[in-house]
Amino acid sequence: IKGFPCILYPGGRQEWHQDYGYWYNNTLLTPEALSVFVPLDPCTKENGCLQVIAKSHKCGRIRHLLAGGQMCADIARVNDIQQDRRFEHLYVTMEPGDALFFHSNVLHASDANVSPQIRRALILAYNHRDNSAPSPEKSGHHPTYTPINKVKDSAILDCTNVSDFTGKDFLDPKNDKTVKASK
Numbered sequence: 001i002k003g004f005p006c007i008l009y010p011g012g013r014q015e016w017h018q019d020y021g022y023w024y025n026n027t028l029l030t031p032e033a034l035s036v037f038v039p040l041d042p043c044t045k046e047n048g049c050l051q052v053i054a055k056s057h058k059c060g061r062i063r064h065l066l067a068g069g070q071m072c073a074d075i076a077r078v079n080d081i082q083q084d085r086r087f088e089h090l091y092v093t094m095e096p097g098d099a100l101f102f103h104s105n106v107l108h109a110s111d112a113n114v115s116p117q118i119r120r121a122l123i124l125a126y127n128h129r130d131n132s133a134p135s136p137e138k139s140g141h142h143p144t145y146t147p148i149n150k151v152k153d154s155a156i157l158d159c160t161n162v163s164d165f166t167g168k169d170f171l172d173p174k175n176d177k178t179v180k181a182s183k
Contacts, residue, residue, distance in 0.1 A: 008048045008119040013112040015072040019125065020104035021064035022071050031061060032128035033104040040120040043094040048113040050100065054088040056081055057105035073107060
């Protein structure tokens with residue numbers, strides 16, 4: 001499991017992409033992974049709710065290109081898929097605490113946030129345990145498989161260490177081949 005925040009500031013947008021389009025370049029060998037999008041704020045068309053192309057995972061991995069600091073799916077291929085009636089373009093409006101589970105090859109995007117509010121969400125990425133990088137040296141920002149240890153329901157409330165991140169693994173734009181850090 002890898003969790004990370006998704007914050008869409010007013011004016012911000014996310015181009016069409018597949019999560020495996022990123023992960024393919026960061027040593028995941030197969031698309032045996034999924035994401036869970038959990039909004040912390042209401043997701044509306046005005047604030048750039050998630051959009052998906054239903055069943056687009058059946059198209060396989062689409063070539064991704066770096067554009068504007070983002071890895072984006074080849075827009076010509078995305079347009080071809082959108083023209084095919086088998087694939088429906090959906091706006092996924094959601095309330096805080098809802099969850100959308102989707103395959104790592106599902107095409108998804110967010111339009112510009114034209115509201116004055118930020119839109120926050122948590123994205124959890126799950127990878128099949130046999131889909132780890134071939135070696136720790138090639139793991140990029142995807143750690144090799146580590147079993148999940150179940151904890152008590154109260155573990156988050158009981159936690160007193162909220163500022164020491166020693167030994168924690170976070171995305172580093174200097175090492176990630178799928179993002180470009182900008183000032």
